[in-house]
Amino acid sequence: MTQAKARYARILVKLSGEALMGGGDYGIDPVVIKRIAGELQDIVQMGVQVAVVIGGGNIFRGAGLARAGMDRVAADHMGMLATVMNSLALQDALESLGLHARVMSAIRINEVCEDYIRRRAVRHLEKGRVAIFAAGTGNPFFTTDTAAALRAIEINADVLLKATKVNGVYSDDPVRNPSAVRYPRLTYDKVLSDKLNVMDATAIVMCRDNRLPLRVFNLNNPGDLTRIVRGEDVGTAVTFE
Numbered sequence: 001m002t003q004a005k006a007r008y009a010r011i012l013v014k015l016s017g018e019a020l021m022g023g024g025d026y027g028i029d030p031v032v033i034k035r036i037a038g039e040l041q042d043i044v045q046m047g048v049q050v051a052v053v054i055g056g057g058n059i060f061r062g063a064g065l066a067r068a069g070m071d072r073v074a075a076d077h078m079g080m081l082a083t084v085m086n087s088l089a090l091q092d093a094l095e096s097l098g099l100h101a102r103v104m105s106a107i108r109i110n111e112v113c114e115d116y117i118r119r120r121a122v123r124h125l126e127k128g129r130v131a132i133f134a135a136g137t138g139n140p141f142f143t144t145d146t147a148a149a150l151r152a153i154e155i156n157a158d159v160l161l162k163a164t165k166v167n168g169v170y171s172d173d174p175v176r177n178p179s180a181v182r183y184p185r186l187t188y189d190k191v192l193s194d195k196l197n198v199m200d201a202t203a204i205v206m207c208r209d210n211r212l213p214l215r216v217f218n219l220n221n222p223g224d225l226t227r228i229v230r231g232e233d234v235g236t237a238v239t240f241e
Contacts, residue, residue, distance in 0.1 A: 056082025106138030
């Protein structure tokens with residue numbers, strides 16, 4: 001495969017922590033994370049620069065812990081640490097395939113990963129390394145969706161690819177409502193006005209105001225990520241106009 005076959009030069013992929021569980025109720029499914037690493041490898045071999053942000057919901061979810069009575073700041077810090085664990089697991093899976101990967105954390109954990117520094121992150125990408133951004137934004141009260149939008153904007157990504165459990169954005173929850181309609185294309189303003197469950201409002205506004213395209217797709221469909229990078233119309237495209 002050659003770079004000419006890729007529509008994008010630099011992408012950021014947002015993975016949910018839950019996606020790593022596979023069919024389990026907790027933790028990381030080795031089969032799933034190896035498959036994800038394999039798809040990322042295919043994209044890197046196309047000459048695309050790849051960055052990744054992973055959530056921590058398969059281990060801890062800060063907002064959920066806070067609703068159960070825990071202090072929100074402490075809960076969010078636990079969630080950030082969960083994303084570091086997931087990021088290290090993905091780094092290992094990528095390296096087992098012969099790729100070079102770097103975990104960069106928004107909170108300092110120098111014994112296990114690098115600090116997030118924008119210029120260094122861009123340099124890793126330019127050298128063909130997969131940059132995995134951990135610990136969200138480093139601040140409580142911000143989701144990993146917002147972190148993904150922020151990092152994508154900071155590194156000048158061509159597109160933000162959000163991996164979910166369904167093949168795009170629907171008018172309602174397709175699991176509970178079989179008659180829900182999938183949108184092939186949306187604007188950020190419609191997502192906000194209709195309160196569609198894509199990402200949190202902060203992330204949506206950041207993408208809109210910085211004219212960053214977003215595409216939502218189903219991670220459970222093998223090959224969809226590669227097809228998007230090749231320019232195929234997969235999932236739901238969200239644009240600023």
